[in-house]
Amino acid sequence: MTAYDVLRQQANTAWQSYLRPQRTRLDVSVATCSHAAGVYDTLAALADAVRTRNLPVDIATTGCNGFCFLEPLVTVSRPDGLRVLYGPVHAEDVADLLDQALTGICARLAAGVVNGDSDRAAQLADHPFMKHQVRRLMANCGVINPEDIDHYLARGGYEGLARAVAMTDEAVIQQTLASGLWGRGGAAFPAGRKWDFLRGARNKPKYLVCNADEGDPGAFVNRILLESDPHLIIEGMAIAAQATGAEYGYLYIRDEYPLAVERCRHAIDQARAKGLLGANILGSDLTYDMEVVRGAGAYVCGEETGLLSSIEDSRGMPRIKPPFPANAGVFGLPTNVNNVETYANAPMIFRESAEWYRQYGTEKNPGTKMFSFTGDITRVGCVEVPFATKMGDLIRDNFGGTPDGRPVKAIQSGGPLAGIIPGKYIDLPLEPEPFREQGVLMGGGGIIVCDDTTCIVDMVQYFEWFAEDESCGRCTTCHGGTQRHVEILRRIQEGKGRVSDIQLMELINDSLRWSNCFHGQGAPAAVQSLLRHFRDELMTHIRDKRCPAQQCAALIRYEVVRGREHDADPSAAICPTNAIRQHDDGRYFVDDARCIRCDACRQLQPDVLAVTDAVAPPRPAGMPVAAGG
Amino acid sequence: MAEQASRARYRELIKDFKPDSGHLLHALHTIQHHFGYIPNDAVPVVAQQLGMQTAKVFGAITFYAEFRTSPPPRTEINWCSGPACRLKGGDNIRRAMESVLGFGVEGTTADGTAGMHLQQCDGSCEYAPLVWVRSFTGHADGADATLQDERGVVHGLLTVPAAIELARVIKSREGSA
Numbered sequence: 001m002t003a004y005d006v007l008r009q010q011a012n013t014a015w016q017s018y019l020r021p022q023r024t025r026l027d028v029s030v031a032t033c034s035h036a037a038g039v040y041d042t043l044a045a046l047a048d049a050v051r052t053r054n055l056p057v058d059i060a061t062t063g064c065n066g067f068c069f070l071e072p073l074v075t076v077s078r079p080d081g082l083r084v085l086y087g088p089v090h091a092e093d094v095a096d097l098l099d100q101a102l103t104g105i106c107a108r109l110a111a112g113v114v115n116g117d118s119d120r121a122a123q124l125a126d127h128p129f130m131k132h133q134v135r136r137l138m139a140n141c142g143v144i145n146p147e148d149i150d151h152y153l154a155r156g157g158y159e160g161l162a163r164a165v166a167m168t169d170e171a172v173i174q175q176t177l178a179s180g181l182w183g184r185g186g187a188a189f190p191a192g193r194k195w196d197f198l199r200g201a202r203n204k205p206k207y208l209v210c211n212a213d214e215g216d217p218g219a220f221v222n223r224i225l226l227e228s229d230p231h232l233i234i235e236g237m238a239i240a241a242q243a244t245g246a247e248y249g250y251l252y253i254r255d256e257y258p259l260a261v262e263r264c265r266h267a268i269d270q271a272r273a274k275g276l277l278g279a280n281i282l283g284s285d286l287t288y289d290m291e292v293v294r295g296a297g298a299y300v301c302g303e304e305t306g307l308l309s310s311i312e313d314s315r316g317m318p319r320i321k322p323p324f325p326a327n328a329g330v331f332g333l334p335t336n337v338n339n340v341e342t343y344a345n346a347p348m349i350f351r352e353s354a355e356w357y358r359q360y361g362t363e364k365n366p367g368t369k370m371f372s373f374t375g376d377i378t379r380v381g382c383v384e385v386p387f388a389t390k391m392g393d394l395i396r397d398n399f400g401g402t403p404d405g406r407p408v409k410a411i412q413s414g415g416p417l418a419g420i421i422p423g424k425y426i427d428l429p430l431e432p433e434p435f436r437e438q439g440v441l442m443g444g445g446g447i448i449v450c451d452d453t454t455c456i457v458d459m460v461q462y463f464e465w466f467a468e469d470e471s472c473g474r475c476t477t478c479h480g481g482t483q484r485h486v487e488i489l490r491r492i493q494e495g496k497g498r499v500s501d502i503q504l505m506e507l508i509n510d511s512l513r514w515s516n517c518f519h520g521q522g523a524p525a526a527v528q529s530l531l532r533h534f535r536d537e538l539m540t541h542i543r544d545k546r547c548p549a550q551q552c553a554a555l556i557r558y559e560v561v562r563g564r565e566h567d568a569d570p571s572a573a574i575c576p577t578n579a580i581r582q583h584d585d586g587r588y589f590v591d592d593a594r595c596i597r598c599d600a601c602r603q604l605q606p607d608v609l610a611v612t613d614a615v616a617p618p619r620p621a622g623m624p625v626a627a628g629g
Numbered sequence: 630m631a632e633q634a635s636r637a638r639y640r641e642l643i644k645d646f647k648p649d650s651g652h653l654l655h656a657l658h659t660i661q662h663h664f665g666y667i668p669n670d671a672v673p674v675v676a677q678q679l680g681m682q683t684a685k686v687f688g689a690i691t692f693y694a695e696f697r698t699s700p701p702p703r704t705e706i707n708w709c710s711g712p713a714c715r716l717k718g719g720d721n722i723r724r725a726m727e728s729v730l731g732f733g734v735e736g737t738t739a740d741g742t743a744g745m746h747l748q749q750c751d752g753s754c755e756y757a758p759l760v761w762v763r764s765f766t767g768h769a770d771g772a773d774a775t776l777q778d779e780r781g782v783v784h785g786l787l788t789v790p791a792a793i794e795l796a797r798v799i800k801s802r803e804g805s806a
Contacts, residue, residue, distance in 0.1 A: 220752025
């Protein structure tokens, strides 16, 4: 029996008793998304109820299965083999759950049956959120306990590594190339070729770096993997070590993911204890170990050379390429940098085969890709689908469309530096090329959907602000250009836009492209989208001083609806600036000078307060724009 | 004496970190975890331990948004600046809370007991718009920070009126601006 078989056999025993427990077990999904949903209250209520009722029930934890919209999630596993997912289970639902789910089904909270059959709840696989999905990377997410290496092993974990360590480095590269796996961070460079660069590098030691600095706001695909199946990334990096001869790895996780840091550190310790990291892994010649580095809040560290600087005891400033990391990376030594999801694909390619891997996706883009969708959609969460799946199918079926069925106005993929496309492109196939044709990037998997209540000028101002805030400051084109963009866009939002601003923004975009790294080079994308696809809306802001979505604070005002002037007591009480005041006769009015347009009053009393354009309707055509405009 | 004692404490905390090993972020996180911030007099100790110039350590501290150079407020509102929150009125929430509290993002009350901090999106977008309220009382020396310590209490699916009420409660509890 090989060293791997021994580990696997031990793990299988543990897994079988986990799957079919002696007594009922409640697996509570603990992840960053469930924390927001109040999972710690749920856990406390569960523990309390189990104790006071003296129930023969165990409580354990699992990761997130991507159903973020149903957090807090609880999976009930019973001795009869029935496993049912429930959610959302808030503290106040715990009594119902324990009353009904231990012997029958709690239909009110049931999301779906995971294992077994029930005539009272549908199978989880039939949930609309599971449509179009093929779960390979996410196979363990929400299924195993991410803090138990035996669960990972029993589900086929480290089998790919066991096969890879029996192969030559060249054969590992060949199989990776044959699978067609390319880097998931955004650049879409073939992983096998990148690994081959490192394999061919002369200097030693060689390093691996995993970029888990998932900084694109609104993206959380890497977080789901890091928190829910950390061993997948460790195994993937160990396979890359076998391919490249790297001896040490850094898993660089952003500061905002403390749970991912904790779970990955724990997983690395477990893997080392089982001989899956360290000297002579699984009895082979492979010697490889790794550690987690926690970032401290800097988006630009997601740029690969910024990441290297950050690991090396310094400010996370991107460097000038060449030299490329394969020649001079961490500490000036040969280094391979890949995204979390890139490494996470490696185990299955070696556990199964390159042909198996290519069963899904297209010839050019084989395999599956994880996507997190957020913004104006009914169900926020994370899915895994074959490449070329239509984005619109996911938005409509899986994510339940926009909350009020409003039209999709814009879609932002690939982060703040990637650009925005109008809603008419909703059915683009999810692969890099169609997005590139529209002048944007598909990117790492975070997609933000905006309905027609969105002001695109405001969103672009936000993305440019983000680019400015996170610029490392080296290139004047970048830190100065983004700053000018923000100034101009804010001025437009304040009703002081000029027609000449368009030319100015184009000029700034041209100079931004000369920045050293992708941060500055990508910063024009959002403005470019605004000029190309949303020019009418921009011109309405500039010429008419009007925000069609009525979002820009300086271009709207609030007023008490006529006939309801006596009804604004609650609004007056909530107003943070005392802007809702009374005439002597008791009638309320909005003191425009005090009003900060926070919308609190209208949210509280939508039939009493109304929002209108702050300026008069557009001047007749042909009339000159005011001086300075 | 007190100064020497704190220096000895810094040295003890980071004694396992070595020069040229990528240990700077580890060392700074360790100090901040124990003290809630990175005290000025810890900077030369870190520099000495890692064989670096003091200026380089300080340069790194100021580069990253999450290293603090002054003690955190007792109660801190962490406002999520992410796009999903923004689409759902996150910026309205910021303006309203700032009006109530009398200070802006990265500001504090005059006595430093309450503050507001800009946070980047962590992908809890199903509960957007949200803020999380962290409390920095009684730092657990030596213990690993948990998700709860790090993230505090999340106030999700916030309406502007609810955000105003929350800011008013914090303001009345933590004294005036």
